[in-house]
Amino acid sequence: MSTVRKIPMRKCVGCGEMKSKKEMMRVLKTAEDTIILDTTGRKNGRGAYLCFSGECLEKAMKNKGLERSLKTPVPREVYESLKKEFEKFEQS
Ligand SMILES: [Zn+2]
Incomplete structure (x- = not known):
């Protein structure tokens, strides 16, 4: 018996x-309404x-895909800090 293993897919x-x-x-909106990068998932x-x-x-x-997905306005500062986090990942 072979079963097809389904990999959970997510849309960017x-x-x-x-x-x-x-x-x-994963970008996460916490219960406190802060937007963070969830590196642990x-x-x-x-x-x-x-x-x-x-x-x-x-x-x-x-x-505005991020805003739509999180159902919250995302301030410019949040994008800026996310960008910095991304740069760290891209360099490593
Ligand atoms: Zn993408």
Whole structure:
């Protein structure tokens, strides 16, 4: 018997591509309404997924995909700090 293992796929709010969770970055809105980068993937809250790419973050900012997905306005400062986090990941 062979079963097809289903990999949970998530949609990038920037480019709209479907990828497995492991290949993506999770942006989370916490119960306190703060928006953070969930590097562990274990925190509770409403999450949005993005590729490990600054480009996708840019896109998500322009098309408001992140705001739509988190159902909250995302202030400019939040994008700025997310961008810094992304840069760290991209360099390593
Ligand atoms: Zn993407």
